[in-house]
């Protein structure tokens with residue numbers, strides 16, 4: 001079923017135009033070819049199929065570039081669309097409808113997050129050396145923050161050290177879940193940086209580390225969800241020496257840079273989830289309208305009607321909460337932090353529920369790789385951990401709300 005996008009009253013002409021042109025490419029070039037485009041994910045893929053998929057992906061990317069829809073997250077001087085935050089959020093919703101569509105529009109984690117950080121904190125030299133090849137697709141990257149021995153939900157607990165020795169940083173530490181680790185040409189590594197001989201834990205810094213540097217040891221691609229391997233890597237940094245110029249911004253900027261990366265990124269992730277919920281909902285209804293069981297169509301069974309009603313409410317609530325949070329970010333409202341945490345908890349959970357019901361409606365077919373539902377189900381569950389687990393965001397929501405009331409405020413904060 002194609003994504004059905006019509007202009008939304010109240011949105012600017014620019015945003016509606018981007019939504020409709022994005023949907024046209026998704027419907028014409030990506031949805032009908034999903035199976036071919038992502039052949040390479042099958043274990044038994046042939047060389048001919050891999051070549052066909054590569055050719056098709058190239059054609060779609062060229063079409064996207066010709067339409068001026070490449071890299072919505074980047075300014076035009078670095079090859080992007082230069083659109084504002086709201087336009088990007090609405091575009092993400094549509095891109096998420098088709099498997100892998102975002103990557104064919106130049107948005108693929110963790111590269112796009114790294115690109116955003118390089119634009120904001122990189123020197124001109126760093127942009128030429130690392131950002132441009134990343135945008136052109138001639139380089140890959142990873143973001144290396146989480147450590148097995150320390151709580152990822154409290155990033156200030158990281159222990160990986162970067163000690164300044166003359167014109168170099170010497171990095172030692174142990175990370176895991178560095179995504180894209182098998183492909184990456186460089187990592188942005190979150191460290192605690194200090195001068196040689198300086199006491200104390202050091203201050204947070206992000207340092208660019210080419211993966212070919214001696215001492216960068218990719219120990220394994222960690223198997224997740226029952227798989228034996230993945231591109232989420234365990235990495236050891238053993239006396240890794242990189243030029244002092246490889247630091248992004250100043251020593252001490254690391255935590256703020258990580259928050260910059262994650263804050264707005266959470267809106268984009270939630271709009272992605274909304275786009276995928278939309279797809280799951282369409283698939284569920286499509287099946288209900290056509291599948292006969294026990295002498296009637298599924299759509300006429302009350303259990304199934306309950307699934308439709310509950311999923312409709314989940315999807316509407318998730319979408320409206322995300323748009324509300326995006327509007328607050330766009331207005332520079334400091335209350336946006338509470339809304340971002342609220343959607344970070346609510347949307348992945350609602351997404352899980354909708355996909356779960358869609359799987360149930362499809363029966364055995366729901367858990368096959370013929371449909372995108374099984375992958376969505378695992379993705380939705382993972383989202384409750386990544387970018388800050390649910391509990392951390394719940395604590396933040398409660399803290400902000402209670403603080404507001406203690407200062408004499410009331411429900412008005414949510415307006």
Ligand SMILES: Cc1cc2nc3c(=O)[nH]c(=O)nc-3n(C[C@H](O)[C@H](O)[C@H](O)COP(=O)(O)OP(=O)(O)OC[C@H]3O[C@@H](n4cnc5c(N)ncnc54)[C@H](O)[C@@H]3O)c2cc1C
Pocket residue numbers: 110142143144145146147150151152153154176177178179180224232382385386387388389390391392395
């Ligand atoms: C598929 C995937 C890809 C990832 N990609 C990357 C990547 O590219 N780069 C990277 O650096 N990291 C990445 N991560 C790591 C991710 O960001 C961390 O897993 C996440 O931040 C949680 O950290 P943790 O696993 O150490 O859990 P912990 O910090 O050990 O927390 C464990 C659990 O404790 C609970 N908890 C935490 N704090 C509190 C609290 N204050 N009160 C009550 N309960 C609490 C939560 O339920 C939480 O799930 C990825 C993770 C996954 C699953």
